Amino acid sequence: MSRTPPHPTREQIELPMVLDCLSDPIRLAIVYQLAQQEPVSGELCCGDFNALSGKSNLAYHFAKLRECGLMQTRVAGTNRFVRLRRDDLDARFPGLLDAVITSAAKDADRLRLLSERDVVEAD
Amino acid sequence: MSRTPPHPTREQIELPMVLDCLSDPIRLAIVYQLAQQEPVSGELCCGDFNALSGKSNLAYHFAKLRECGLMQTRVAGTNRFVRLRRDDLDARFPGLLDAVITSAAKDADRLRLLSERDVVEAD
Numbered sequence: 001m002s003r004t005p006p007h008p009t010r011e012q013i014e015l016p017m018v019l020d021c022l023s024d025p026i027r028l029a030i031v032y033q034l035a036q037q038e039p040v041s042g043e044l045c046c047g048d049f050n051a052l053s054g055k056s057n058l059a060y061h062f063a064k065l066r067e068c069g070l071m072q073t074r075v076a077g078t079n080r081f082v083r084l085r086r087d088d089l090d091a092r093f094p095g096l097l098d099a100v101i102t103s104a105a106k107d108a109d110r111l112r113l114l115s116e117r118d119v120v121e122a123d
Numbered sequence: 124m125s126r127t128p129p130h131p132t133r134e135q136i137e138l139p140m141v142l143d144c145l146s147d148p149i150r151l152a153i154v155y156q157l158a159q160q161e162p163v164s165g166e167l168c169c170g171d172f173n174a175l176s177g178k179s180n181l182a183y184h185f186a187k188l189r190e191c192g193l194m195q196t197r198v199a200g201t202n203r204f205v206r207l208r209r210d211d212l213d214a215r216f217p218g219l220l221d222a223v224i225t226s227a228a229k230d231a232d233r234l235r236l237l238s239e240r241d242v243v244e245a246d
Contacts, residue, residue: 015223015227016148019145019146019223020143020146022142023142023143024139025139028138092226096226100222102216102217102218103138103218106216107138111138
Protein backbone atom coordinates (compact mmCIF):
# COMPACT_ATOMS: atom_id res chain seq x y z
CA MET A 1 0.00 0.00 0.00
CA SER A 2 1.37 3.36 -1.00
CA ARG A 3 1.68 5.87 1.79
CA THR A 4 1.88 8.76 -0.65
CA PRO A 5 -1.21 10.93 -0.18
CA PRO A 6 -3.34 11.73 -3.26
CA HIS A 7 -2.33 14.55 -5.62
CA PRO A 8 -4.34 16.06 -8.48
CA THR A 9 -2.98 15.41 -11.96
CA ARG A 10 -1.57 18.37 -13.89
CA GLU A 11 -4.84 18.73 -15.83
CA GLN A 12 -6.88 18.69 -12.64
CA ILE A 13 -5.15 21.79 -11.26
CA GLU A 14 -7.67 24.66 -11.31
CA LEU A 15 -6.85 28.39 -11.28
CA PRO A 16 -9.48 29.50 -8.70
CA MET A 17 -8.33 26.80 -6.26
CA VAL A 18 -4.66 27.74 -6.70
CA LEU A 19 -5.40 31.45 -6.11
CA ASP A 20 -7.57 30.65 -3.11
CA CYS A 21 -4.83 28.46 -1.65
CA LEU A 22 -2.24 31.21 -2.12
CA SER A 23 -4.47 33.81 -0.45
CA ASP A 24 -3.56 32.55 3.03
CA PRO A 25 -0.45 34.27 4.46
CA ILE A 26 0.93 31.08 6.02
CA ARG A 27 0.53 29.09 2.80
CA LEU A 28 2.09 31.99 0.90
CA ALA A 29 5.03 31.84 3.32
CA ILE A 30 5.38 28.06 2.79
CA VAL A 31 5.38 28.50 -1.01
CA TYR A 32 7.88 31.36 -0.71
CA GLN A 33 10.20 29.26 1.45
CA LEU A 34 9.96 26.31 -0.99
CA ALA A 35 10.73 28.66 -3.90
CA GLN A 36 13.88 29.86 -2.13
CA GLN A 37 14.92 26.20 -1.87
CA GLU A 38 14.47 25.48 -5.60
CA PRO A 39 18.05 26.28 -6.66
CA VAL A 40 19.27 23.68 -4.12
CA SER A 41 17.18 20.48 -3.89
CA GLY A 42 13.73 22.06 -4.10
CA GLU A 43 12.68 19.83 -1.25
CA LEU A 44 12.16 20.63 2.41
CA CYS A 45 11.12 18.51 5.37
CA CYS A 46 7.79 19.44 6.98
CA GLY A 47 9.68 20.18 10.20
CA ASP A 48 11.59 22.97 8.44
CA PHE A 49 8.46 25.13 8.63
CA ASN A 50 7.90 24.90 12.39
CA ALA A 51 8.77 28.59 12.82
CA LEU A 52 5.67 29.52 10.78
CA SER A 53 2.96 27.93 12.90
CA GLY A 54 1.96 25.01 15.13
CA LYS A 55 2.29 21.45 13.84
CA SER A 56 -1.39 20.63 13.39
CA ASN A 57 -2.05 23.98 11.74
CA LEU A 58 0.86 23.38 9.37
CA ALA A 59 -0.45 19.87 8.56
CA TYR A 60 -3.74 21.47 7.51
CA HIS A 61 -1.97 23.99 5.28
CA PHE A 62 0.26 21.28 3.73
CA ALA A 63 -2.87 19.28 2.85
CA LYS A 64 -4.49 22.32 1.23
CA LEU A 65 -1.33 23.01 -0.80
CA ARG A 66 -1.18 19.37 -1.92
CA GLU A 67 -4.88 19.10 -2.77
CA CYS A 68 -4.89 22.20 -4.99
CA GLY A 69 -1.79 21.01 -6.85
CA LEU A 70 0.76 23.55 -5.63
CA MET A 71 2.88 21.07 -3.70
CA GLN A 72 4.15 17.49 -4.00
CA THR A 73 4.43 15.45 -0.78
CA ARG A 74 6.85 12.53 -0.47
CA VAL A 75 6.77 10.18 2.52
CA ALA A 76 10.07 8.57 3.58
CA GLY A 77 9.90 6.59 6.80
CA THR A 78 8.59 8.91 9.46
CA ASN A 79 9.49 12.03 7.47
CA ARG A 80 7.46 13.98 4.95
CA PHE A 81 9.20 15.99 2.29
CA VAL A 82 7.52 18.70 0.25
CA ARG A 83 8.37 20.58 -2.96
CA LEU A 84 6.64 22.96 -5.35
CA ARG A 85 5.09 21.36 -8.44
CA ARG A 86 7.01 23.85 -10.56
CA ASP A 87 6.78 22.00 -13.92
CA ASP A 88 3.06 21.35 -13.58
CA LEU A 89 2.25 24.88 -12.46
CA ASP A 90 4.39 26.53 -15.15
CA ALA A 91 2.74 24.32 -17.78
CA ARG A 92 -0.79 25.07 -16.59
CA PHE A 93 -0.35 28.77 -15.68
CA PRO A 94 2.78 30.24 -17.31
CA GLY A 95 4.37 32.97 -15.21
CA LEU A 96 1.82 32.83 -12.40
CA LEU A 97 3.94 31.18 -9.72
CA ASP A 98 6.90 33.45 -10.40
CA ALA A 99 4.68 36.55 -10.30
CA VAL A 100 3.20 35.49 -6.96
CA ILE A 101 6.63 34.72 -5.48
CA THR A 102 8.08 38.03 -6.74
CA SER A 103 5.07 39.89 -5.31
CA ALA A 104 5.41 38.09 -1.99
CA ALA A 105 9.15 38.89 -1.84
CA LYS A 106 8.35 42.57 -2.44
CA ASP A 107 6.01 42.51 0.58
CA ALA A 108 8.20 40.20 2.70
CA ASP A 109 8.03 42.49 5.73
CA ARG A 110 4.26 42.98 5.60
CA LEU A 111 3.68 39.27 5.08
CA ARG A 112 6.20 38.43 7.78
CA LEU A 113 8.00 36.03 5.46
CA LEU A 114 10.94 34.36 7.14
CA SER A 115 14.44 34.74 5.84
CA GLU A 116 16.77 31.72 5.80
CA ARG A 117 18.46 33.14 8.91
CA ASP A 118 15.15 33.17 10.81
CA VAL A 119 14.53 29.55 9.86
CA VAL A 120 17.92 28.46 11.19
CA GLU A 121 17.43 30.46 14.40
CA ALA A 122 14.04 28.84 14.97
CA ASP A 123 15.44 25.29 14.85
CA MET B 124 -20.84 64.98 -0.81
CA SER B 125 -18.89 62.68 -3.09
CA ARG B 126 -20.80 59.66 -4.32
CA THR B 127 -17.61 57.82 -5.18
CA PRO B 128 -17.35 54.78 -2.91
CA PRO B 129 -14.12 54.33 -0.90
CA HIS B 130 -11.05 52.75 -2.51
CA PRO B 131 -7.82 51.62 -0.84
CA THR B 132 -4.71 53.63 -1.70
CA ARG B 133 -2.02 51.92 -3.78
CA GLU B 134 0.00 51.20 -0.65
CA GLN B 135 -3.01 49.68 1.10
CA ILE B 136 -3.43 46.98 -1.56
CA GLU B 137 -2.46 43.64 0.00
CA LEU B 138 -1.37 40.50 -1.86
CA PRO B 139 -3.43 37.94 0.13
CA MET B 140 -6.61 40.01 -0.34
CA VAL B 141 -6.00 40.39 -4.08
CA LEU B 142 -5.42 36.63 -4.50
CA ASP B 143 -8.48 35.82 -2.41
CA CYS B 144 -10.58 38.21 -4.47
CA LEU B 145 -9.37 36.62 -7.72
CA SER B 146 -10.11 33.10 -6.48
CA ASP B 147 -13.83 33.49 -7.21
CA PRO B 148 -14.76 32.44 -10.78
CA ILE B 149 -17.25 35.30 -11.27
CA ARG B 150 -14.76 37.93 -10.07
CA LEU B 151 -12.11 36.32 -12.29
CA ALA B 152 -14.54 36.64 -15.21
CA ILE B 153 -15.17 40.33 -14.40
CA VAL B 154 -11.42 41.04 -14.27
CA TYR B 155 -10.90 39.13 -17.52
CA GLN B 156 -13.64 41.10 -19.25
CA LEU B 157 -12.19 44.41 -18.00
CA ALA B 158 -8.73 43.36 -19.22
CA GLN B 159 -10.14 42.72 -22.70
CA GLN B 160 -11.50 46.26 -22.62
CA GLU B 161 -8.15 47.87 -21.74
CA PRO B 162 -6.99 48.54 -25.33
CA VAL B 163 -10.22 50.51 -25.89
CA SER B 164 -11.35 52.73 -23.00
CA GLY B 165 -10.60 50.34 -20.15
CA GLU B 166 -13.95 51.18 -18.68
CA LEU B 167 -17.20 49.22 -18.66
CA CYS B 168 -20.63 49.95 -17.27
CA CYS B 169 -21.80 47.65 -14.46
CA GLY B 170 -24.71 46.60 -16.69
CA ASP B 171 -22.24 45.15 -19.23
CA PHE B 172 -21.70 42.21 -16.87
CA ASN B 173 -25.33 41.14 -16.53
CA ALA B 174 -24.65 37.93 -18.45
CA LEU B 175 -22.36 36.75 -15.65
CA SER B 176 -24.79 36.75 -12.73
CA GLY B 177 -27.78 38.45 -11.09
CA LYS B 178 -27.63 42.16 -10.29
CA SER B 179 -27.37 41.94 -6.49
CA ASN B 180 -24.77 39.19 -6.74
CA LEU B 181 -22.75 41.31 -9.17
CA ALA B 182 -23.00 44.32 -6.85
CA TYR B 183 -21.44 42.19 -4.10
CA HIS B 184 -18.60 41.09 -6.38
CA PHE B 185 -17.98 44.68 -7.60
CA ALA B 186 -17.69 45.80 -3.98
CA LYS B 187 -15.17 43.02 -3.21
CA LEU B 188 -13.11 43.96 -6.28
CA ARG B 189 -13.14 47.62 -5.29
CA GLU B 190 -12.33 47.01 -1.62
CA CYS B 191 -9.28 44.86 -2.35
CA GLY B 192 -7.93 47.42 -4.84
CA LEU B 193 -8.39 45.51 -8.10
CA MET B 194 -11.01 47.83 -9.53
CA GLN B 195 -11.85 51.54 -9.67
CA THR B 196 -15.53 52.53 -9.57
CA ARG B 197 -16.76 55.83 -11.03
CA VAL B 198 -20.31 57.06 -10.47
CA ALA B 199 -21.89 59.21 -13.22
CA GLY B 200 -25.54 60.02 -12.71
CA THR B 201 -27.36 56.72 -12.34
CA ASN B 202 -24.55 54.74 -13.96
CA ARG B 203 -21.53 53.11 -12.42
CA PHE B 204 -18.41 52.59 -14.49
CA VAL B 205 -15.60 50.23 -13.54
CA ARG B 206 -12.01 49.72 -14.68
CA LEU B 207 -8.98 47.72 -13.56
CA ARG B 208 -6.47 49.62 -11.38
CA ARG B 209 -3.75 48.56 -13.81
CA ASP B 210 -1.11 51.14 -12.82
CA ASP B 211 -1.53 50.52 -9.09
CA LEU B 212 -1.51 46.74 -9.43
CA ASP B 213 1.49 46.67 -11.77
CA ALA B 214 3.37 48.96 -9.37
CA ARG B 215 2.55 46.88 -6.30
CA PHE B 216 2.77 43.39 -7.87
CA PRO B 217 4.70 43.47 -11.17
CA GLY B 218 3.50 40.84 -13.63
CA LEU B 219 0.82 39.38 -11.36
CA LEU B 220 -2.29 40.74 -13.07
CA ASP B 221 -1.01 39.76 -16.52
CA ALA B 222 -0.13 36.25 -15.32
CA VAL B 223 -3.60 35.79 -13.82
CA ILE B 224 -5.32 37.09 -16.97
CA THR B 225 -3.17 34.89 -19.24
CA SER B 226 -3.90 31.88 -17.02
CA ALA B 227 -7.62 32.64 -17.04
CA ALA B 228 -7.60 32.99 -20.84
CA LYS B 229 -5.92 29.58 -21.12
CA ASP B 230 -8.76 28.05 -19.07
CA ALA B 231 -11.51 30.19 -20.63
CA ASP B 232 -13.71 27.17 -21.35
CA ARG B 233 -13.33 25.64 -17.90
CA LEU B 234 -13.94 28.98 -16.22
CA ARG B 235 -16.85 29.72 -18.59
CA LEU B 236 -15.39 33.11 -19.42
CA LEU B 237 -17.58 35.04 -21.82
CA SER B 238 -16.28 36.15 -25.18
CA GLU B 239 -17.21 39.62 -26.47
CA ARG B 240 -19.79 37.94 -28.72
CA ASP B 241 -21.50 36.34 -25.71
CA VAL B 242 -21.67 39.70 -23.98
CA VAL B 243 -23.35 41.35 -26.97
CA GLU B 244 -25.81 38.46 -27.32
CA ALA B 245 -26.76 38.70 -23.68
CA ASP B 246 -27.74 42.36 -23.96
